Amino acid sequence: MNLRIPGPTPLPPQVIAAVGQQMINHRGPEFEALLRETSEWLRVFYETDNDVYILTSSGTGGMEAAIVNTLSPGDKVLAVTIGVFGNRFAEIAEAYGANVTRLSSPLGQAADPAMVAEKLAAEGPFKAVLLTQNETSSGVTNDVEALAKVIHAASDPSPLILVDGISGMGAIRLATDAWGLDVVVSGSQKAWMAPPGLSMICFSQRAWNAYASAKMPRFYFDMGDARKYGEKYQTPATPNVAALYGLHEGLRMMMAEGRENVLARHQHIGEYCRQGMLNLGLTLFADPAHYSNTVTAANLPEGFKASKVLDELRTKYDIIGGASKAPGVEVIRIGHMGWVNDQEIDEVCAALGKILGR
Amino acid sequence: MNLRIPGPTPLPPQVIAAVGQQMINHRGPEFEALLRETSEWLRVFYETDNDVYILTSSGTGGMEAAIVNTLSPGDKVLAVTIGVFGNRFAEIAEAYGANVTRLSSPLGQAADPAMVAEKLAAEGPFKAVLLTQNETSSGVTNDVEALAKVIHAASDPSPLILVDGISGMGAIRLATDAWGLDVVVSGSQKAWMAPPGLSMICFSQRAWNAYASAKMPRFYFDMGDARKYGEKYQTPATPNVAALYGLHEGLRMMMAEGRENVLARHQHIGEYCRQGMLNLGLTLFADPAHYSNTVTAANLPEGFKASKVLDELRTKYDIIGGASKAPGVEVIRIGHMGWVNDQEIDEVCAALGKILGR
Numbered sequence: 001m002n003l004r005i006p007g008p009t010p011l012p013p014q015v016i017a018a019v020g021q022q023m024i025n026h027r028g029p030e031f032e033a034l035l036r037e038t039s040e041w042l043r044v045f046y047e048t049d050n051d052v053y054i055l056t057s058s059g060t061g062g063m064e065a066a067i068v069n070t071l072s073p074g075d076k077v078l079a080v081t082i083g084v085f086g087n088r089f090a091e092i093a094e095a096y097g098a099n100v101t102r103l104s105s106p107l108g109q110a111a112d113p114a115m116v117a118e119k120l121a122a123e124g125p126f127k128a129v130l131l132t133q134n135e136t137s138s139g140v141t142n143d144v145e146a147l148a149k150v151i152h153a154a155s156d157p158s159p160l161i162l163v164d165g166i167s168g169m170g171a172i173r174l175a176t177d178a179w180g181l182d183v184v185v186s187g188s189q190k191a192w193m194a195p196p197g198l199s200m201i202c203f204s205q206r207a208w209n210a211y212a213s214a215k216m217p218r219f220y221f222d223m224g225d226a227r228k229y230g231e232k233y234q235t236p237a238t239p240n241v242a243a244l245y246g247l248h249e250g251l252r253m254m255m256a257e258g259r260e261n262v263l264a265r266h267q268h269i270g271e272y273c274r275q276g277m278l279n280l281g282l283t284l285f286a287d288p289a290h291y292s293n294t295v296t297a298a299n300l301p302e303g304f305k306a307s308k309v310l311d312e313l314r315t316k317y318d319i320i321g322g323a324s325k326a327p328g329v330e331v332i333r334i335g336h337m338g339w340v341n342d343q344e345i346d347e348v349c350a351a352l353g354k355i356l357g358r
Numbered sequence: 359m360n361l362r363i364p365g366p367t368p369l370p371p372q373v374i375a376a377v378g379q380q381m382i383n384h385r386g387p388e389f390e391a392l393l394r395e396t397s398e399w400l401r402v403f404y405e406t407d408n409d410v411y412i413l414t415s416s417g418t419g420g421m422e423a424a425i426v427n428t429l430s431p432g433d434k435v436l437a438v439t440i441g442v443f444g445n446r447f448a449e450i451a452e453a454y455g456a457n458v459t460r461l462s463s464p465l466g467q468a469a470d471p472a473m474v475a476e477k478l479a480a481e482g483p484f485k486a487v488l489l490t491q492n493e494t495s496s497g498v499t500n501d502v503e504a505l506a507k508v509i510h511a512a513s514d515p516s517p518l519i520l521v522d523g524i525s526g527m528g529a530i531r532l533a534t535d536a537w538g539l540d541v542v543v544s545g546s547q548k549a550w551m552a553p554p555g556l557s558m559i560c561f562s563q564r565a566w567n568a569y570a571s572a573k574m575p576r577f578y579f580d581m582g583d584a585r586k587y588g589e590k591y592q593t594p595a596t597p598n599v600a601a602l603y604g605l606h607e608g609l610r611m612m613m614a615e616g617r618e619n620v621l622a623r624h625q626h627i628g629e630y631c632r633q634g635m636l637n638l639g640l641t642l643f644a645d646p647a648h649y650s651n652t653v654t655a656a657n658l659p660e661g662f663k664a665s666k667v668l669d670e671l672r673t674k675y676d677i678i679g680g681a682s683k684a685p686g687v688e689v690i691r692i693g694h695m696g697w698v699n700d701q702e703i704d705e706v707c708a709a710l711g712k713i714l715g716r
Contacts, residue, residue, distance in 0.1 A: 003383065010380060023553060026366060028678060057419070058414050060578050196384070218453065219418075219449065219454070237419070239555070
């Protein structure tokens, strides 16, 4: 199977072997060593000196943790959304009673720092701004660095910056500390080459200060408990041990390759996939200035339905791609994060060429 | 390693093999078949005609889902607690603003239906009652059937019955429908012989009716979303696929053995472990009328510290047991749920006998 949805991503054989191991005591020394090393390696890819905590949940749970541990009901929040996952971040904040203002870009576009600055000036000050690093639904990567700059300049104190880095982290640079990001969330089933079920999250000192007075209710996702248990390399509740075995092994491979090489590899495979689509005569869905290096969204020619093309890719070629709910256009999405090589992208393009008659 | 903590429990080789498999599309036909079969098998052990949903979280997340999907801030809740996990259930309800009354038994005792009836009559009506099926911290199993009976008789409408069945389900009978239980939560890493990271939860029609007006905030644990996606055998967010492979295989083995045989096997191993401890001259911590068949808590003789005994079990004999925070006594806990046989219990008793000089 050529699994080309944007997560869960395929597991390398080493990760599969790691995942398929016997259980251990989650309060014992083996687990402590496993969590300690995994957390340290995550900090390298997060580019942070702060601790990175590992929650037993999907990425969405990590997004909820970002919100409920830093905010109180009624807090003004600017949700900068460029698609499905940006909307989800806004919905979580609303579910917990935040006063959310949305700044939405059309699907396929990135967030414009000038428009964000304008919104912050016109309707601020905001307690927090929600950003998406990489919008899986459209194959767009935001310029988080530029967005963070205008947010920091917006007010004093500047809004907290909460980042959904789920489908970008580990593949596309995100310099947590240098860019002044307060909370960054990622998910094990993306570039980390591990099974789903873990969400990784870091908190800046500013985020911890916000935690001290944040009034949204929380229990399972309480980061204070995560910090307390984290000091002895444990978790408050029983953790997702099998996925952690996998995340540890995936990170071991990534550390051996080196962070900059990992990022460059994703830059390459992103370009390679886009070029393959262009070679078929397809156009790309995303704004060319903000193409994602983890997922490519391509427009299908007139007369082709995405659902039918994806069915044929699956049943005839054992290739699993993703659809997109872009209104009025038929779009397919090809994931290329984590464990993927040129040949697998070639296979996708060759099959797609046959289906589309090109 | 002889892993005798009360979860994570050891995985049979078939489950380890299942867990160590390549990822699949969580919106594709293979996943649908996996979730469909797993849910159907869970219903057999839940003894329910209602759907059982599978959440990507520890059991604690499932407990939170039970609370936030049925209650509103200010709702009167009776938390019947007999230990650490009963207290946790109460704390979750409090964190989300419920008006919680605790009825606590001393550690080692079960809840007394007569006292529960009295409390309900004196301070009711309550919107919900929180029960623990099996208290892991003390090795005590509640008589949930008898407790449910007095709760149903308490008021009209009777309180919702929310049950933490995490360390009992799949090993100790819990007849969800026959006993009129509204929400029952379990966890993959216990008697189900699967890795941690999944919480299984069923909702009665009464619970769904409560959901319609429940005002506690929720997003990740929103059961309405779980139901909506559950209709097509999917989950709202990316699920813990590797643990689900394991849960499916564990349940396949349990179905082949037959529910009544599984329950009888746990009755046997519980008795066997208790007898082993008694043969060493130890006394048991729990009320004899309410011994647990999934975990045994034994009192150590004078002069022995639980932490030291557990260290020696681990370092000299590769046996991993658990401590207990019972005040004023030194207690060790031996888990015997899921994949465990007489010989492994014999090893524990033999090692313990040597350490204690008996």
